[in-house]
Amino acid sequence: xxxDQHNDSLDPAAKKTxxxxxxxxxxxxxxxxxxxxxxxxxxxxxQASFDPPLVMVSVEKDSHSLPIIRSSQVFTxxxxxxxxxxxxxxxxxxxxxxxxxxxxxxxxQTGSGxxxxxDALGYVVCRVTDEMDAGDSVVVLGEVVEAxxxxxxxDPLTMAEAGFRxxx
Numbered sequence: 330x331x332x333d334q335h336n337d338s339l340d341p342a343a344k345k346t347x348x349x350x351x352x353x354x355x356x357x358x359x360x361x362x363x364x365x366x367x368x369x370x371x372x373x374x375x376q377a378s379f380d381p382p383l384v385m386v387s388v389e390k391d392s393h394s395l396p397i398i399r400s401s402q403v404f405t406x407x408x409x410x411x412x413x414x415x416x417x418x419x420x421x422x423x424x425x426x427x428x429x430x431x432x433x434x435x436x437x438q439t440g441s442g443x444x445x446x447x448d449a450l451g452y453v454v455c456r457v458t459d460e461m462d463a464g465d466s467v468v469v470l471g472e473v474v475e476a477x478x479x480x481x482x483x484d485p486l487t488m489a490e491a492g493f494r495x496x497x
Contacts, residue, residue: 353488355409355417358386359431359444360394362401366444367394368430370421372488373466374406382473384455387466393424398469402457403441407449409486416448417491439475450485451478 353372360367373387384406388395398404409417420430435447445452455471 355413355486355488355491356386357407357409357417357420357446357449358388358394358404359407359436359446360397360401360404361438361443362397365397366429366431367392367397367424368420368444369394369424370417371406377470383458383470384453384473385468385470387463387468389466395467398457399460403443403454404457404469404471405439405443405445405452405454407446407452410448410450411484411486411490413448413486414491416446417486441475445477447479449479450483451476451480453477 354374356371356374358367358369358371358374369388369392371386371388375385377383377385386404386406388398394404416434419434422430424430431444436444437447439445439454441454443454453473454475456474457469458472459470461468461470
């Protein structure tokens, strides 16, 4: 189609196809406020700035973790490794159905008490600096205040490898 053949109406099938072509990593975002923990699989996540180092993540408005992020003002981003599809799927389930998602998963706490997955390639701790309404989600902006590499070998898990399909 050339530009002179452009159609201004939204084709739902084309929208779905093109959005599925966007490349995404698979991460587990964790948070804690007192005894309350939250954890979820995130794929709509990106670095937003080098200086200061900022990360943005899209969090569903009805998620168990969003109120915890808002009250604690901190979260971690655990980078999953290629081959960890099951782990990503585990954290993609609703907390209301499965309860504490960290209960049977090996993890430890950072010095500030945030949960980190033992099997992640590494993680960053982010301090919330802002948020923005984004339809059925909230985009949370966080400044990276800590970064740890568990191991340098290994490739990050991608949504394409995991075979998950999600598009608006």
